[in-house]
Each structure stands twice: as C-alpha cells, then as structure tokens.
Amino acid sequence: xxxxxxxxxxxxxxxxxxxxxxxxxxxxxxxxxxxxxxxxxxxxxxxxxxxxxxxxxxxxxxxxxxxxxxxxxxxxxxxxxxxxx
Amino acid sequence: xxxxxxxxxxxxxxxxxxxxxxxxxxxxxxxxxxxxxxxxxxxxxxxxxxxxxxxxxxxxxxxxxxxxxxxxxxxxxxxxxxxxxxxxxxxxxxxxxxxxxxxxxxxxxxxxxxxxxxxxxxxxxxxxxxxxxxxxxxxxxxxxxxxxxxxxxxxxxxxxxxxxxxxxxxxxxxxxxxxxxxxxxxxxxxxxxxxxxxxxxxxxxxxxxxxxxxxxxxxxxxxxxxxxxxxxxxxxxxxxxxxxxxxxxxxxxxxxxxxxxxxxxxxxxxxxxxxxxxxxxxxxxxxxxx
Numbered sequence: 169x170x171x172x173x174x175x176x177x178x179x180x181x182x183x184x185x186x187x188x189x190x191x192x193x194x195x196x197x198x199x200x201x202x203x204x205x206x207x208x209x210x211x212x213x214x215x216x217x218x219x220x221x222x223x224x225x226x227x228x229x230x231x232x233x234x235x236x237x238x239x240x241x242x243x244x245x246x247x248x249x250x251x252x253x
Numbered sequence: 254x255x256x257x258x259x260x261x262x263x264x265x266x267x268x269x270x271x272x273x274x275x276x277x278x279x280x281x282x283x284x285x286x287x288x289x290x291x292x293x294x295x296x297x298x299x300x301x302x303x304x305x306x307x308x309x310x311x312x313x314x315x316x317x318x319x320x321x322x323x324x325x326x327x328x329x330x331x332x333x334x335x336x337x338x339x340x341x342x343x344x345x346x347x348x349x350x351x352x353x354x355x356x357x358x359x360x361x362x363x364x365x366x367x368x369x370x371x372x373x374x375x376x377x378x379x380x381x382x383x384x385x386x387x388x389x390x391x392x393x394x395x396x397x398x399x400x401x402x403x404x405x406x407x408x409x410x411x412x413x414x415x416x417x418x419x420x421x422x423x424x425x426x427x428x429x430x431x432x433x434x435x436x437x438x439x440x441x442x443x444x445x446x447x448x449x450x451x452x453x454x455x456x457x458x459x460x461x462x463x464x465x466x467x468x469x470x471x472x473x474x475x476x477x478x479x480x481x482x483x484x485x486x487x488x489x490x491x492x493x494x495x496x497x498x499x500x501x502x503x504x505x506x507x508x509x510x511x512x513x514x515x516x517x518x519x520x521x522x523x524x525x526x527x528x529x530x531x532x533x534x535x536x537x538x539x540x541x542x543x
Contacts, residue, residue, distance in 0.1 A: 211429060215426060215429060215430060215459070216430045216455060216458075216459055217360075219426070219459060219461055220360070220458040220459055221360075223461070223463075224360075229461030229462070230461075231424075231461075232424040232425075232426055232461050234424075234425055234429075240426075242461065
C-alpha cells in the first residue's frame, strides 16, 4: 500500500482550519479524475476534518500513513468514490 | 393613556420586558429553531424603526428584541408581529423558546436539531401552568454548543458506531481523533470501549475506509439543568434514546413537574425533593432505554 505513486503533493502543515481543507481542495481540483494527491497534514484538527471533507466531495482515501512526527500523509484519488456508485 | 384591561391582558401573554426607563418596554419575538426568513427579518427591521429606536438586539435563546417601545404601542406592535407570521416569546412560568444548534447543516450534527426544535415548538410552546419556567435545549452532538445541560430538559445528538472488520486496515486515524481514548488498535484492527465512548461519531467521520458505520442514532437526555444564581448541570439520565421518543419523555417530565413541583421551584429542586431514582422510574419506565 505504501507504494502508491502520487501525481501531486501538497503540504498543509503550515496552515490552520479552514484553510487546510481549502488548500487540499484547490490542489485536487487541478488534477484529473482518477489521479492521486498526496497530502501531508498535522495530527489533531486537520486529520479529524480534512479526510472526511474530501470523502464528502467524492474523493477516495487510498491510504493513511502516520509519519510519527506529529504529521500524517494521506493519498487521495480524485473522484474515487464517484466511480463506485 | 392608562393601563386598560386590554393592555393588561396583552402584557400577561408575555414577551414584553419592562425596561428600567419609565414607560418603555423591549418587545421579545420568538424565532423558532433560530431560523427567520429574510422577508420577516426585513419586517422586523421596519418595526424597530417604526416603534423602537432603529435597532434590534438578540437574546440568548435565539430570539429578537426590539427595545424602546412605548407602552401605549404594545398592542399595536404585537398585532404587527403576528401579521408577519411571527409570535411573541413567552416569559414567566411556561415553556420558553427552544434552543437548538445548527446541527441540521453542521458537519458534526448527528440529528436534525432545527427540525426537532420546530416539532417540539409546535407541540409544546408555550405550555403554561408550571411552578416556574421550563427550558428545553438541543445540541446535535457531544460538542454541546447550545449547552443542553443547562436546560430543564436537554437533548444531545449521539451515534453508536459499529465496525466492519473486513474494511478496517488498522490505520489508527480513529484512535487518534477519539477525544475520550475509547479506541485502541490491536492486531491491525480498531477496538472500541463502549464504557468510554461518548457517541460523538468522530471515528465514523474520519475513517478513510468507511469501516466505521452508524449503527443507530439517538440522544442523551439531561434533566434539571439550570443557570441563574444557583446553577447546576442537568442529570445525565439516558443515552441513545430514539428521537421519536422525545415528545413522550418531555410530556412525562412536564407532568411530573406540574404534579410534584411547588411554586417558584425549578425542575432540579423538584427532582431532588422527590429523588432522582423515583423521577427516572417515572420517566424512563416502559421506554426500554439504555
């Protein structure tokens, strides 16, 4: 699972809610459906809200890695949940 | 103008708050579930300009007040308020406006808080005849933004999570976001301790694999909460109660309060006098409640 190849990467550890999700959203909008975004975020509030908000908008979380440094990295497939319905 | 019988009757209906300034009243308008249409808002603004001093003020129970209305205009204002489809908010020993959070649209909301507030308003506002005031509050989740624990009866949305073990990858996000540390990861699988769980649904929301699902929703019930000079949290008497049962629980609580309460006593004091266990037996009996 850790071998997922991302098409784009964004680090949102330098911003706080609600900019965290906004930055991730803008980044994923630049991709084509099916492409994969890698997002690095802080634990706590961002990890609580950003993945669920991405899911709400139809993107699929492929993997979650705890970096053990207070941050997480997630891999998101654009529109991945829309394929399934 | 003198205080004639009609005016006194109008005042008794409630919603007119005497100001410390001679002859002036603040007109309290009830806003059901905290929602008011843009058109009504415009009309309220006009009333504030026509009868008050051109401004409105907001109450803690989501209502609107128009201050600085002269007593000679009270009946007239009341009629105008009713003409735009709004009503005065009661004061005195009766059901007060029901406070609900924005759980209907808030991402954390686990129940339709504003729909519930509207339903309870239709059914119970402004029931008079209590020993003292009777307040009800609703929050959509354990974040408790509307502080249901400070109402005579309060409800808080909850969800019981259930894990589909086939989908869980043991990534640990749910354990990380759980504020009460009810989840641990063992053998690459999430495990939930029901004794610690507060049913907030964070695990369901955060789970990337949708392994955590909503098993059932409901509300926690709090009774006897109050603020004022002698404040206290309501007793937490039940969890995960079916939303459909709420009106029945309210009705039983009201009957208990009306038949056991003495004048000027809030529900909290009545419960303490009669005993919490006796109260619970009367209210939760037949409800098959956790």
